[in-house]
Amino acid sequence: MAVDVRAPEHPRVQRLEQVWEERPGILGWLTTVDHKRIGLLYFFTTLAFFGAGGIEALLIRTQLAQPESKVLAPDTFNELFTTHGVTMIFLFVIPMTTGAFGNYLVPLMIGSRDMAFPRMNALSYWLFLGSGIFIYIGLFMGFGPNAGWFDYVPLALRHFNPGPNVDFYALGLILNGVSSTLAAINFIVTIFKLRAPGMSLNRMPLFCFAMLAVSLALIFALPALTIDLVFLELSRKVGFQFFIPGNGGDPLLWQHLFWLFAHPEVYIIVLPAFGIATSIIPTFAKRRMIAFPLVALAELLVAFIGFGVWAHHMFATGLPTITLVFFAAATLMVVIPSTIQVYAWTMTVSAGRPEFRAPLLFIGGFIVFFVMGGLSGIMFAAIPFDQATTDTYFVVAHFHFIIFGAAVFPILGGMYYWFPKVTGRLYHEGLAQLSFWLAFVGTALTFFPMHIVGLIGMPRRVYTYPHGLGWDSYNLIETIGSYILAAGLLLVAFNLIYSRFSGAPAGPDPFHGGTLEWTIPSPPPHYNFAVIPTVSSAYPNWDEPDRAVDAGKLERGELTYEAGHETPTSTVRDGVFDEVVDMPSESPWPVTLAFFAALALVMVLISHYAIAGIFLLLVLFSLAGWHWKEPQEA
């Protein structure tokens, strides 16, 4: 079957090698537009931030292990929990799932040779890197964000927060938002236009549906955050009055805009995890997903209804009940796409012959934690109960079960699952399963007691708490759990590094996965597919006749496009072959543009607006330089 497609000695394949090869060395990485290399850049960068966020979490837990402890000063604690939140959400989970997994896998799953806008793809990465460095420079200079990740005004305004801490937060996130927006545009067009011939929407892998949902959500959610941050900076830097009650402003405007972004954000965080789960489950259950269309729609529905629930973060602000009920209703019904998926996953596992290897174990853990976090989430749709427990550790427990249990577990499972594809080597199964159990127990121990300690009155974001309120033992258990969890994560890292160098060779398709990435060699060649596959179902790798036909095309030179730096496009709805497009090759401009953009924000931070303007001109200049070289000139 597909094996023939990869005959490396074939002249067409060699030609493709020449056409798609990129400059080696550091310069190659700086100018790369290859979605796989960009994916790896994202992967390692986000892992670094994951480490930072994890250390922050451990410091927080250490401080809270006992009442009245003095491990951290209050201001340090406040910077740490704020940066922990910002890091894990904006610098780890989202760039990891979209940037790393999405970038690497989407083109492979839809049978394309790259993303629709490769240079813009590189730009998203460099902007993201800039935003991360920007925020962390603040932290290391002792000006870490310190008003909580949702940064409520007036606490975040200059009067109560004179340092540059919040400016690092706001400007850093504006840059981060631009990066995510560009990435989202890229994913949408890629998924719309670059699908292999025959891959009509109803034959698109569920992972791609998830990425499509995420990208659409980002497109419509991020502007609210951007505007909110602009309002905030205008208020802090030049005294605009959006949030000052005396002059017609309203602190709640910040909250409305922030949550209008940040609740869809929550679904943006978990949706790719759904996508990873729906990739891993069929492979190891050895059957196609149950209720496939329903699951696909569910992923889109979560993203869509997610826009109508924001005010459930504001139930305690004294808004009229008649305003709140709209959001309570949507909050309850947004549960149902998730119940659909949870039952579809479990049913697929039951109906198939599941092989509980590490990736599936992590998905199992994901389902357990996601259900737990989901069920406590339902409770917040009950307005009076929400008002009783919001801003307590009950909430902290809820969203960590979602963000850690439901988003990070699939990420870990996905790391194991696609590790052979990316490296060409197998991970160590025994260690992997051990790492799962450590992480599972650690997560349960860390976050379950938070429910109880919240119900018995512990508010979130306190740097210490008095003895004698019955909170001590739970906090100690949580801290112990967090260290077990850290051990589990380190074991994952060790396993992957060790296997990278001394794992057994994996071959193109170690798990017999259903989607297209398993039809090509591991690691994938620069051009991904020697023959652009023609698809007739959502699990093309299981349609062996199709693959045999593809293999035959190499000889005939059908759909091989080795003449130039090209890939075919297709129609949006039905994946009918449309045209062949020239793909741009490596370019120095994205990284240059990102550099100037970051400098412009630094200048805004230190209030040198004229210089910032100059850097903005340089940004436009780089944009011109970028488009001066056109793809067909490659």
Added chain:
Amino acid sequence: MSVARQSKGVEFLQWFGLLGAAIVWTAQLIVGFGVTVADCSVAGAGWNIDVDTWQIVLMAIGVPLAVVSEVAALLIFSETRGLHHNDPPPWGRRHFFAAAAVWGNLLFIAIILLSGIGAIYNTPCQGS
């Protein structure tokens, strides 16, 4: 009626069945939420807005429209009964979306009803 025209109609039915209810709910949320905010704020207080009437009207328009889009989905679904969701487009795709939308639209109908009822049965502008 030419085949092209007919397929255009079918195409519209499929997309309306998929998106109709969602759009209706979006409209209800924006208007319904906006009205409550306006009525319960400093300036709006003077405009004596009758929130309940607004909500009833919104439901009276929204629910039927959502039901229509559910019907559209059902029509396509019955039209494509027997197809597999991986069958060749356009019919395979129409079946795919209809099969899902038939259930998805129920959510929007539920949300529209619950929001409306909640807004009507609670006391206007009473802090919560």
Added chain:
Amino acid sequence: MTGVRGARGVLLTFAVLALAGCADKQNTLAPASKQEGRISTLFWIMMAGAWIGFAIIVGLLVLGWVNRRREGLPGGGGERAATRIVIVMGVFVPIVLLSTLFVYSNIFVVKSTAAPPPGTTVRTLGVVGHQWFWEVRYPGTEAVTANEIHIPVNTRVNVVATTDDVIHSFWVPQLNRKIDMIPGRENRVLLAADRTGVFRGECAEFCGLQHAHMSMQVVAEPVAKFKRWLANMARPAPAPTSSDERRGREVFLSKACSGCHTVRGTDAAGKIGPDLTHVASRSTLAALTIPNTRDYLFRWIHDPQQFKEGVKMPSLHLTDSEVNALVAYLRSLK
């Protein structure tokens, strides 16, 4: 209600033991008012449902594991049967259950626990959030105090919650839901203790450096006792009797103290710190950070920062004798 309690015992051994075992001072599930009672009932009902739902999913996963060697569902049946289960359990059942929950909680419970409109209760009191203490006012009287809210038992008290600086959140878990204190807004919450006692509360919205040290307590007492307390609170500060106290007052008025604190009946009318007119009648200092004893008061005046880093009150570098005099004076402000 009892049925729920029964169910909770079965469903929740872990949590219940935990909750029973702990101190109840700030426990949302140890209600001391009808309102909080309704809310905790709502919680136990949702909790029961949640555990059932959780058990079903975990059960299905376990079944999948047990059945891992055989194709098809454990009970037989393939794609169609599985899809039917997804639709019934994933769409129909939740729509019904969640809609019921919506009506129960967001129409009935929400109404029966909501803050009453202004002027519909026997008593109204104003609580103003400050970084980081609670100013308590009793409209219609002179009484102003801090961090210690006295209310008559079995009486509906309408609390008007406002803020002087950033957003705080007023929360007495055993009495009712919390309410945010937001600049430019007047929010309300109902307190109606159905038994006497001291109920601890804490600021729930992150409000800066000392968010962790912004607690308060609500003392629900018999009406007569409350009336006596309020009458005393409304009176200006008692005149100093001993020479020590007199000297203390001198220090208080001559040094920076009076710039931030008010002692009614003297020239001290500062608005930044808590009103100290009857400070000696309170059981704690600095929003429940330390007990209000002679020793602690002494150390607090010496260097407040050691207890509450970042608190607005500076160390005035007073001599020990000055501080002793101040302590004597302040302890006389019953």
Added chain:
Amino acid sequence: MSVIRSMHAPPGRADRHRIARPNGWWGVVVFIATEATLFGTIFGSYFYLRFRTAAWPPKGIPDPAVTVPAILTAVLVATSLVVQLAFWAGRAGRVRAAQWLLVLALIVQGAYFGIQMHLFLDDLDKFSPSGSAYASIYFTMLGAHHAHVVFGMFLELFLVLRLVAGLTNYRLIGLQATTFYWHFVNVLALCVLATQIYAAL
């Protein structure tokens, strides 16, 4: 099945004629979607703040001008036609025509922008954005739109320069995208105008 494959297998690589919208078109459409949301958020904030203030504009702030902005907007919207003509000319291969039409659009839009800037600074003298929430949102909204006009002019300028070297598929798509962007900016102009003069009605 076989039907489908025969349908998809292209006759060699030469086949360049397009049966659907190009990637660039989709790219700009999605970009416009997010931009539209951005302005939607601004308009939303404007009316949210309006609800919370009894007098709009607040005391001491003059009503916004109506006539001049209205005329200016009309002029700007007219350039949509010019840019569209430029695209059609380009598609028909008449490169020079396209270039000159773009130049014409640039001149008109430049004039528009100049006068708008004058009005903007004039308003700044009359009342400060840090005086009231009304002023803050007023200047933010106008500033945001002016920035978009500038960016649109930058795109046109870039195309004018590129078209000197003749027309390529890539530049034609760029021209189409820019045309689209301008239509969007002009629709925004109408919405901004409506919001801006709302306070005077």
